[in-house]
Amino acid sequence: MGLAGCDRAPPTDAADEPAELLDRVNAVNLRGVWTCMKHGLRQMRTQDSGAIVNNSSLGGLVGLPGSGSLAPAQAS
Numbered sequence: 001m002g003l004a005g006c007d008r009a010p011p012t013d014a015a016d017e018p019a020e021l022l023d024r025v026n027a028v029n030l031r032g033v034w035t036c037m038k039h040g041l042r043q044m045r046t047q048d049s050g051a052i053v054n055n056s057s058l059g060g061l062v063g064l065p066g067s068g069s070l071a072p073a074q075a076s
């Protein structure tokens with residue numbers, strides 16, 4: 001099961017949010033889940049079975065104030 005979480009702290013207006021914050025959130029929320037899936041798939045191939053379940057958060061479905069970088073990372 002994959003569940004990565006990197007919140008934006010402090011909440012920031014999207015117009016004022018630095019690109020570095022988006023990069024940090026995506027590095028954990030997207031790359032972290034992708035990395036776990038990649039290695040999980042390798043193991044599943046060797047044992048010829050398995051399942052991957054990835055979860056997101058409400059932030060990927062509903063826009064929340066101050067979550068300009070979090071919402072797209074959670075929706076993926």
